[in-house]
Amino acid sequence: MENIKHIFKKEYKAYFVSPIAYIVIFVFLIIVGWLFFSTFFLDRQASLTRLFTLLPVTFAFIIPAVTMRLFSEEINIGSYELLHTLPVSNQEIIIGKFLAAVAFIGVMLAPTIVYAISTAFLGELDWGPVIGGYLGAILLGGAFSAIGLLASSLTRNQVVAFIISMAICFSLTLMMDFVLFFLPNSIVGFFQYLSANYHFQNIAKGMVDSRDLLYFLSVIFLSLYGTGLILQEKK
Amino acid sequence: MINIENLTKYYGDLCAVDHVNFEIKKGEILGLLGPNGAGKTTIYRILTGYLSPTSGTIKVENDNINEHLMKIKKRIGYLPEEAPLYHEMLVYDYLNFVADIRGVNKIDKNNTLHELADLCSLNEVMHKTIDELSKGYRQRVGIAHALLGNPDILVLDEPTSGLDPNQIAETRDIIRRLGKEKTIIFSTHILSEAEATCDRVVIIDEGKIVADDTIDALRKELNEQSFEIIFRKLTKGN
Numbered sequence: 001m002e003n004i005k006h007i008f009k010k011e012y013k014a015y016f017v018s019p020i021a022y023i024v025i026f027v028f029l030i031i032v033g034w035l036f037f038s039t040f041f042l043d044r045q046a047s048l049t050r051l052f053t054l055l056p057v058t059f060a061f062i063i064p065a066v067t068m069r070l071f072s073e074e075i076n077i078g079s080y081e082l083l084h085t086l087p088v089s090n091q092e093i094i095i096g097k098f099l100a101a102v103a104f105i106g107v108m109l110a111p112t113i114v115y116a117i118s119t120a121f122l123g124e125l126d127w128g129p130v131i132g133g134y135l136g137a138i139l140l141g142g143a144f145s146a147i148g149l150l151a152s153s154l155t156r157n158q159v160v161a162f163i164i165s166m167a168i169c170f171s172l173t174l175m176m177d178f179v180l181f182f183l184p185n186s187i188v189g190f191f192q193y194l195s196a197n198y199h200f201q202n203i204a205k206g207m208v209d210s211r212d213l214l215y216f217l218s219v220i221f222l223s224l225y226g227t228g229l230i231l232q233e234k235k
Numbered sequence: 236m237i238n239i240e241n242l243t244k245y246y247g248d249l250c251a252v253d254h255v256n257f258e259i260k261k262g263e264i265l266g267l268l269g270p271n272g273a274g275k276t277t278i279y280r281i282l283t284g285y286l287s288p289t290s291g292t293i294k295v296e297n298d299n300i301n302e303h304l305m306k307i308k309k310r311i312g313y314l315p316e317e318a319p320l321y322h323e324m325l326v327y328d329y330l331n332f333v334a335d336i337r338g339v340n341k342i343d344k345n346n347t348l349h350e351l352a353d354l355c356s357l358n359e360v361m362h363k364t365i366d367e368l369s370k371g372y373r374q375r376v377g378i379a380h381a382l383l384g385n386p387d388i389l390v391l392d393e394p395t396s397g398l399d400p401n402q403i404a405e406t407r408d409i410i411r412r413l414g415k416e417k418t419i420i421f422s423t424h425i426l427s428e429a430e431a432t433c434d435r436v437v438i439i440d441e442g443k444i445v446a447d448d449t450i451d452a453l454r455k456e457l458n459e460q461s462f463e464i465i466f467r468k469l470t471k472g473n
Contacts, residue, residue, distance in 0.1 A: 006335040010324075017323050078319030082380065085283040085315075086336045087308040235287040 007096025
C-alpha cells in the first residue's frame with residue numbers, strides 16, 4: 001500500500017513538471033467550454049446536459065494523451081528497468097500509475113464546476129444529474145485511463161500508444177450509434193451493453209445503477225489486469 | 236551467499252546465458268568479465284528480478300529468486316549500464332522517491348540523503364533536473380540510487396563506463412570502501428581496474444563460463460603474467 005502511494009505521488013508530480021499537463025488541460029477546457037456554451041443560451045435551460053453529452057467523445061482523445069507516456073516513456077528510456085528492480089511489485093506500479101492518471105483527470109475536470117455554479121445562478125439547476133455527471137465522468141475517465149495504460153504498456157512509442165488507446169476509446173464510445181443502423185434489434189442490446197457512452201449517459205441522468213457501475217469497474221479491472229499480463233510477458 | 240545454478244536465458248532463439256553456475260561469497264568483490272554480448276547484463280537483470288530465467292535459478296542465502304523475489308530485491312542495490320533515469324525529475328526528488336520505495340524511514344531520510352550526496356559528490360546538483368546532468372553526474376546519481384536503503388548486495392554494471400580518469404579513480408575508491416562491508420558483483424572493460432579491485436573474477440564468453448578463479452591463480456594456470464592476454468586467450472580474442 002505504501003508503495004502505491006509513493007508511485008502515485010511520483011507520477012502525479014511528473015504530470016505537472018512537464019508542459020503536457022497544462023497543454024492537455026488547456027485544450028480540454030477550450031473544447032468543453034465551446035461545446036457547452038455555443039448552444040447554452042439557445043437551449044434556454046439551466047442544465048449541464050450539453051456538457052456531459054459530449055464528454056465521452058472529448059475524453060476519447062484527451063485521455064489517451066494523458067496516459068500515453070505512463071509506460072511507453074519508461075520502456076523507451078530504460079528507466080523501467082530501475083523502477084522494476086526496486087522492491088515494488090508490478091501491481092503496485094500499475095495501480096499507482098492508474099490512480100495518478102485518474103487524479104489528473106479530476107484536476108482537469110475541476111474547473112468545469114464553475115459552469116455548474118454559474119448555471120445555478122441563472123435558473124433552477126437540478127443537482128442530481130450534475131453529481132451523477134461528475135461521478136460518471138470519473139468512472140469513464142478511470143475506464144479510459146485503464147485502457148490508455150494497457151496501450152502504453154504495449155509499445156515503447158508514445159504516438160503508437162496514443163493511437164491504439166484512442167481507437168479503443170472511440171470504438172467504445174461510438175459503438176452504440178454505429179451498430180444501431182446495421183444490426184437486427186435482437187443483438188443491439190448486446191452492443192449497447194458494451195458501449196461506454198450508453199452507461200455513462202445513464203449515470204449522467206442522475207440514476208446510479210449497479211449495472212453501469214459494474215460495467216466501468218470491469219473495464220478498469222480487465223484493462224489493468226491485461227497490463228499486468230503484458231508486463232509479466234516482457235520479463 | 237549468492238548461488239547461480241544452471242542459469243539459462245533465451246531471447247527467442249538466441250541463447251544469451253547458457254547453463255551458468257557460480258557462487259558469490261559474502262563480503263566478496265566479484266568481477267564478472269567478458270566481451271560485449273557475453274551475457275553479463277542478462278545475468279544481472281535476472282538477479283535483480285527484471286527478467287526471469289528460461290531455466291535454472293538464483294539463490295540468495297537459500298531464498299530462491301522465483302519465490303522470494305521481493306525479499307531479494309530489498310537486499311540488492313543495482314546500477315544498470317548507463318543508468319537510465321527519469322529525465323524530468325530533480326536529483327533530490329528522484330533520490331527521495333527511491334528512499335521512500337526502499338523503506339528508508341522518515342526520520343533517517345534526510346541524513347541518509349545528505350550522507351549519500353557527500354559520498355557521491357552530488358551536493359551541487361541536488362536541485363537540478365537529471366537531463367541537465369553530465370554523464371559523470373548521472374552515473375553518480377545511479378550509484379547513489381544503488382546505495383539507498385543500505386542494501387547488503389551491490390550489482391554494478393560497468394560503473395565506470397563513460398567516466399573520466401579522475402571519476403574512475405573516485406568510483407573505484409567508493410567500490411573498494413563499500414566492499415569492506417558489502418557483497419559486490421560488478422563488471423568492467425578496464426582490466427587493470429578488475430585487477431585492482433576484485434577478489435575473484437568470473438569470465439564469460441558467449442553465455443558460458445570460461446574461467447572462475449582469482450587473477451593470480453589464472454596467471455599460474457595459464458603461465459602468463461599479463462591479465463589482458465589471459466582475457467583475450469580465454470575469450471577467443473585472437
